[in-house]
Amino acid sequence: MRKGKSIMDNSILPILPGIHVTILSILFAVLIVFYFYSEQTVSSLKEQMNDLRTKVAQTMYNQPRFPLNSSELEEYFKDNTLNQTNIEKKLWELSSVMGSLEITKTAPPHPRMGEDYIEKTIVESAEQLLKMITVLTYVYPYCERPKDANGIPTGISNIIRKDSTPEWKRDLIGLNFYLSWFWQTRGDGITRLISEYDAISAKKNTKQRTRLNFPQFVADFFTQVQFIQTQIIPELSEKSYKLNFYENKFKIKTRLVFAFLLSIVMLIVGVFLPLFFHLYIKPPYIKQIELVLLIVTVLPYLCILLYYLEKALELEFR
Numbered sequence: 060m061r062k063g064k065s066i067m068d069n070s071i072l073p074i075l076p077g078i079h080v081t082i083l084s085i086l087f088a089v090l091i092v093f094y095f096y097s098e099q100t101v102s103s104l105k106e107q108m109n110d111l112r113t114k115v116a117q118t119m120y121n122q123p124r125f126p127l128n129s130s131e132l133e134e135y136f137k138d139n140t141l142n143q144t145n146i147e148k149k150l151w152e153l154s155s156v157m158g159s160l161e162i163t164k165t166a167p168p169h170p171r172m173g174e175d176y177i178e179k180t181i182v183e184s185a186e187q188l189l190k191m192i193t194v195l196t197y198v199y200p201y202c203e204r205p206k207d208a209n210g211i212p213t214g215i216s217n218i219i220r221k222d223s224t225p226e227w228k229r230d231l232i233g234l235n236f237y238l239s240w241f242w243q244t245r246g247d248g249i250t251r252l253i254s255e256y257d258a259i260s261a262k263k264n265t266k267q268r269t270r271l272n273f274p275q276f277v278a279d280f281f282t283q284v285q286f287i288q289t290q291i292i293p294e295l296s297e298k299s300y301k302l303n304f305y306e307n308k309f310k311i312k313t314r315l316v317f318a319f320l321l322s323i324v325m326l327i328v329g330v331f332l333p334l335f336f337h338l339y340i341k342p343p344y345i346k347q348i349e350l351v352l353l354i355v356t357v358l359p360y361l362c363i364l365l366y367y368l369e370k371a372l373e374l375e376f377r
Contacts, residue, residue, distance in 0.1 A: 185256030
């Protein structure tokens, strides 16, 4: 009996739970700090990206609108999907109108291609441009506004605040890049077209005191496009990169779940089992059980330390 009592007195089982409780307490404290830090960081980045989406909408908010109907809207935007191909094709055609008309003027006279034909072509083309700009200004991905019964944005209510999504970011960057590039490379053709239209409109509306300044209308739109391209999209890309870094590189959710599962296992194996064995298991098996429990419960900590040591060695800064 004395020998058995001596073995039990020298057992590490009574102190093993205390060791693991101490380690797990530190682990849980680190987990809680890491969770709140990562959650706050991710939430802050998402909110900042949502703010950028609202900022894009506010950039276009004060743009005037040119009258259009729902069928003209659907040509470029239907079923909540932006038809960028149609937009690019139409813009390219409109930028070539004045060049085509100049060729027409130098060609031999044609009964159907007189001054009336030229004026009609300019008016129709310019109004298509103005309507397209109105569509782009008042709908996704630039601006989100309530629509009337015909699906036309009212332009009266406040901007609808929506969350930033990868799809929205992709559509905004794709469309805005094209519009920015288009204005820099083909803007002269658009400027000439809208200036001719403005002159025609001024002749037909001599008694009208106030009217829309069409060249300024177009120039303001593309100025906003350039602002979004140079000021908002770089910031959006930067914050998107940081968000992806935290969500994918850190794998916050996966690692938190793994840490909690490991903590639960260690709580059972490192705390409850040693206490159970200490109370109910008698010599001569107690020493073998101690050794197994010691290895099993210490090995995970060692593996975790080695894993993060490897990650630390991979860091580029000193």
